[in-house]
Amino acid sequence: MGPTRRDFLKMAGLSTLCLALPPRLAHGAAKVEPSAAAAPLPAAGPGAPGSLPGRRWAMVAEVGKCRADCRDCIDACHGAHNVPDFGNPKDDVHWIGQAPMTQVFPAGAHPRLPENLRNLPLPVLCNHCENPPCVRVCPTKATFRRADGIVAMDYHRCIGCRFCMAACPYGARSMNWRDPRPFIARLDPAFPTRTQGVVEKCNFCEERLAKGVLPACVTACKEKALTFGDLVEPRSAVRELLGKHFSLRRRPELGTEPQVYYIL
């Protein structure tokens, strides 16, 4: 008696699997070899010549200087990074936003605070935490923390699961619920856009830092309310400010170690 129908099917399946295997293995072994120098330049990467040196980037916001109707930092950031404007709060994407003090520091805002302080508009953005919950929960490492402290996004890898959005205690992240291209008023060719289906957020302008330029929001602020610098460097502008004034961070009790400091 020859093989049963079941045995025949099992053999056929196994053979098909084996046929598919060798090309996969060969492809994995292939390496890019454009003769010699595929190795990075000695000073490439964060700290490369021309970039701003920094080992622990941070931002200080002196919010007393903010004007209520000012959107300079927001417009500069969103313009430089092709952030779309979907025109409705549900689909809203923003890297830097604005909220009144009572909403940004609900624990500290008591009813007897002066009116102008309660309504003080504060810029809110990704805090680039030292202990970021968003990085912990990402199932693909699409969001990761760089050595210089910036919490970065790899838009090529993100699967749009939005676990990071649930994990972020600050609401700093936005999902592209639709294709963003039609909703970008003016495309800036110096920076890519993102696609439908991925999560995006402030990147501390790492592409500008690499060219030795400060973040867009910082340079756009006419009141000089935003200061950016290296916390490790004792004489940096941020260290100076933090050493002289009382500063607050959002929800410090959560242990995220945010690196955006507010001086009220």
Add this chain to the structure above:
Amino acid sequence: MLEKALRGNGGYGIWVAFLLALVAAGFVAYLYQLEVGLGVTGMGRDVSWGLYIAQFTFLVGVAASAVMLVMPYYLHDHKAFGKITVLGEFLAVAAVIMCITFIFVDLGRPDRVMNVLLHPSPSSILFWDMVVLNGYLLINLVTGWTVLESDRKGVPPPAWVKPLITLSIPWAISIHTVTAFIYAGLPGRDFWLTAIMAPRFLASAFASGPALLILICLILRRFGGFDAGTRAIQTLAKIVAYALATSVFFVLVEIFTGFYSQIPGHMHPLTYLFVGLEGQTLVARSMTLAAVLALVSLVLLIVPRARQSEPLLALACAGTFVALWIEKGLGLVVTGFVPTPLERVPVYVPTAPEIAITVGVWALGLLLITGLYKIFVAVRQEG
């Protein structure tokens, strides 16, 4: 044995055709969602998880409930369950497939789903969820099929089935614990940041899953020509009663902690959940319905005369299932986002495409349950 699912009477054919139509409609809606983006759903920047993740969360519990049939029989020799452990395992298979499908339709970039395997991230609970869900699917598929097939051939199951089934018991606990950990480890969401999340998940799992099983057994007895036995159904009903009572108790202790401590971060989500905040009452109204259903069902399950009456038992099980579906679904997921990190009360209303896709995936699961149970019943009727 697969061919047994393809043969049935007129009623069976109509039911399958109906489910297929719902699956097709859901599929078309999904193609629309793929094209335009997840913006076609009610989810937004503030409520970034909605109906899909809610279904996944609830169904993990239903899947875990197979352990409530397996454990009494294999560990404690409760003979009444002997005939129906396969039913529990098949329900687990269908439920896990629904879970995986709901996660898939919720992804913004499903074409990149392999990145979870290509770039493993053990610090991410979602990674472990993928591991335990797929493992559980494999275990139940293999054990359920093998036990049924051995039964059909009239031989005892092979020796390796027993350790695998024993493994499925802690594994069932793990799938639900891991899913609870998705929520319970997030520092920014006060409503979810509670150690009782995993116990709550387990309690509602062991109420909702067996409740569904009882309903299916009653249907099979009436229309399918298979009788699971009164003893088995009554034991299951008592399990549902205890688990439902525990679930209700767990919700009550959460309410105590929130309101006795008077901490706003704990109170506000609970207020939103049961009463509503800033005019948003959809979730609260659903939860009121869930509370009423749960309490009525609990009474019906506890009072022996009600429990032993088939129509009342069916009512109680349906009530339990719906109540926990509301509580573990929309109640749990949406409330976690309320209030937002900026202290606002967001709006979430599921849209038509979202509902169509959800119904489509449920129909897919019901189709799987129908097919697998048809095979089961056909094998029983043979032997």
Add this chain to the structure above:
Amino acid sequence: MKLYNRGIILAGIALFLIVLTFPFWYGRGKAVPPPDLKLDTAAIAALNEKLCVAPAAFMRTDHMHLLTEWRDGVVREGRRTYSAADGRVFEISLTGTCLKCHDNKEQFCDRCHDYTGAKPNCWSCHIIPKEVR
């Protein structure tokens, strides 16, 4: 193993083989001209040495691998410069470097991609300079 329904099965196999080999016998004798890549952009004309970041032969076979390495290098490691074998240094940027010379995407990149049926999805994010002007 007895072959039941032999007629239908053999007919089915024959039909399957005909459909499977369709591309081969349908196009026999006809030749599609190879893609005509245009390198006559103003930026390339202004170059003294008409050299890409790597030899043309390598780019033809491996530009996609190079781009993948570039992508991971920039995004995940912050490596923004590439030094070619002959010592020239380039800024790693699809829009800024590659498309600076090859700014005729439709007469260059798309020609081969259409011919081979490759659909790179880089352009859903990376801006094609001509789009903006």
